[in-house]
Each structure stands twice: as structure tokens, then as C-alpha cells.
Amino acid sequence: MVAYINHFFFGIYPYVAIFTCIVGCIIRYDREQYSWQASSSQLISNTSLFRLGNNLFHVGLLLILTGHCVGLLMPESFYIHFISVEKKQLLAMIAGGVFGIICFIGMTILVVRRITNKRVRSNSRFSDILILLMIYAQLILGLMTIFISAQHLNGVSMVALARWAQHIVTFRSGASDFVMNEHILFKLHIFLGLTIFLIFPFTRLVHALSFPLHYFTRTGYQIVRARTKKHKL
Numbered sequence: 001m002v003a004y005i006n007h008f009f010f011g012i013y014p015y016v017a018i019f020t021c022i023v024g025c026i027i028r029y030d031r032e033q034y035s036w037q038a039s040s041s042q043l044i045s046n047t048s049l050f051r052l053g054n055n056l057f058h059v060g061l062l063l064i065l066t067g068h069c070v071g072l073l074m075p076e077s078f079y080i081h082f083i084s085v086e087k088k089q090l091l092a093m094i095a096g097g098v099f100g101i102i103c104f105i106g107m108t109i110l111v112v113r114r115i116t117n118k119r120v121r122s123n124s125r126f127s128d129i130l131i132l133l134m135i136y137a138q139l140i141l142g143l144m145t146i147f148i149s150a151q152h153l154n155g156v157s158m159v160a161l162a163r164w165a166q167h168i169v170t171f172r173s174g175a176s177d178f179v180m181n182e183h184i185l186f187k188l189h190i191f192l193g194l195t196i197f198l199i200f201p202f203t204r205l206v207h208a209l210s211f212p213l214h215y216f217t218r219t220g221y222q223i224v225r226a227r228t229k230k231h232k233l
Contacts, residue, residue, distance in 0.1 A: 003180070009191055011176035014168050017198040024201025025209065038207035039128065044119050053109025060103025061135075064142070067095055071158075072165040085155030092158065093146050100143045107136050131203040134196055141189040148183050157182060164190075 029036055071092050079088060114120055114132055149157060160178045167175035179187060200206065 006180050007176045009176075010164065010179050010187070013191070014175075014194055017194040021197045021200045025206060028201050028206065036206055036210065037204070039125075039204045044123055045113065045117050049109060050113055053106045053113065056102050056106025057110055058106070060099050060101075060106060063099040064096065064103060067092065067099065072162050073169065074162075075166065076159060076162070085159060086153055089149060089153060089155045089158045093149055096142070097146050100139060100146075104139055104143065107139055111136050127199075127203045131196070131199065131205060134192065134199075138189065138192045138196065141185060141192060145183075145185050145189055148185055157186065161186065161190075 071088075076085065083091070111132055114124060114129060160182060164175050164178040167173075167178065179190065196205075
């Protein structure tokens with residue numbers, strides 16, 4: 001029974017989440033392009049504290065995601081000639097801790113603002129608050145796993161998690177076996193991350209896939225009027 005549950009959540013559920021994310025994004029972009037936006041609340045409450053939290057959150061998150069992609073998807077045979085597994089784990093813990101704290105500070109500011117600011121709260125949808133709290137919980141779980149990794153610096157868990165991710169993205173069987181005996185915090189971190197992918201198309205997170213490429217090819221100019229007394233509207 002335990003093996004079956006493990007196989008479902010770490011062998012089947014990843015493909016359900018990824019498939020839903022890809023297909024859901026395609027359908028939403030095709031049918032509801034006007035909803036494809038960040039739904040920013042900056043115009044409602046644009047304080048210096050908000051800008052600080054927003055910048056810290058995005059910078060920290062981008063660095064964390066980059067580190068996860070490199071750390072999990074790079075095969076051991078690629079880096080073993082330059083750095084040992086143990087040193088790679090230590091590097092991942094230090095970098096992940098620093099980037100995680102940066103993101104955590106920014107995220108805390110955004111969560112408190114979203115919940116306590118009446119104007120922002122009243123203009124927030126349920127999905128806005130839900131996805132914010134899910135990312136916050138995911139970040140906390142990630143920071144907690146550092147303490148678990150610190151107890152085992154032999155790199156075994158890191159290699160196992162990397163092999164799980166590599167088996168998933170290359171559609172190889174037996175992926176769930178690699179995380180069968182891993183700590184519950186690692187499993188919760190993976191599960192919540194996959195769940196965020198699952199609901200990704202139905203939230204404001206879709207704006208992360210947008211990039212204004214047309215800005216570089218547009219023929220017109222953007223007119224910006226200076227705020228001086230000479231200009232009268």
C-alpha cells in the first residue's frame with residue numbers, strides 16, 4: 001500500500017500536474033487572453049515597502065528556480081569531474097539558504113500586505129491569496145529541508161532527488177523508487193511544488209510565461225509627458 005501511494009504521488013502525479021499545466025496554459029491563452037496578466041495591485045498600494053518586498057521576492061525566486069533546475073537536472077557524470085557530490089550538496093545548501101532568505105523576506109512583506117491591507121484584500125481573488133500562501137508554504141518547506149540535509153552531508157539524498165527529477169523529465173520508469181525512503185519534508189516539498197504546477201494555468205502566475213518581445217520590433221514611439229507646470233492636460 002505504501003509503495004502504491006508513493007508511486008502515485010511521485011511517479012504518476014508529476015505527469016498529471018505537468019500535463020495540466022501545459023494544456024491549461026494553451027487553452028487559457030487561446031480563449032482568455034485578456035485574463036493573461038499579473039493582476040498587479042501596485043496601483044492600489046504602491047509603497048516603498050511593497051517595492052522592496054516585490055523585488056526581493058522576484059530576485060530570490062528566480063535564483064532559487066535556477067538553482068533547482070541546474071542542481072536537479074544536471075547528471076552526476078557532468079559535474080563529478082569538477083566538484084564532488086558532498087561539496088555540491090554543501091554549495092546547494094548555502095546558496096539555497098541565502099536565496100531562500102532573500103525570497104522569504106520579500107514574500108513575508110507581500111503576504112502581510114495582501115492580508116492586512118484592506119484595499120488590496122478587497123481587490124484580491126481567492127486564487128490570488130491561495131497561490132501566494134502556497135508559494136509561501138513551499139518556500140518555508142524548502143528552507144526546512146536545509147536542516148535535514150545538514151544532518152547527512154554525504155550527498156545521498158541530493159543524488160536520489162536529482163535522479164528522481166531526471167527520470168521524470170526523460171519519461172523513464174522507476175522514478176518514484178528514488179524518493180521512497182526520503183524524509184517527509186522532501187516529499188511534501190515535491191508534492192506542493194507539483195500542485196503549484198497543477199493550478200498554475202488557473203492563477204495569476206501565468207504572467208511568468210509572458211515576455212514583451214514586440215517591444216523590440218514595434219515601429220511607433222511611446223510618448224511620455226514630463227510632469228511640469230508647462231504641460232496642461
